[in-house]
Amino acid sequence: MGVEFDHVVVGAGLSGLLLTRALLARTGPGSEAPTRLLLADPRPRDDRPLTYAFWSDRPSWLHRWRIGSWNTLRVVGRNGKETTVPLGRWRYTAVDWARARADLLDEITHDPRVTFM
Secondary structure (H helix, E strand, C coil): CCCCCCEEEECCCHHHHHHHHHHHHCCCCCCCCCCCEEEECCCCCCCCCCEEEEEECCCCHHHHHEEEEECEEEEECCCCCEEEEECCCCEEEEEEHHHHHHHHHHHHHCCCCEEEC
């Protein structure tokens, strides 16, 4: 008889790691935290220097891996004319993937409810 899991997450990219973290953090009435979770990463480890970026109108816990943040957008037309547009309350933030992956993997792999495959 095989091992049973409450959840199986395939892929340990940004989405897979964030989903795993969110499932492990589920608490409170009506949201039962998993007792066994399998994180399957079928692709080889990719440590190329990558960045992910997102739009936000407020700080989030992703900001701890921030490597840059902008509150203006520069647009260059076909004629070469540049226009700078303020983004108001919005910011465009880039995140260092290598640091984020290392931190998330460290947090997740030390959780006894997770089996990493």
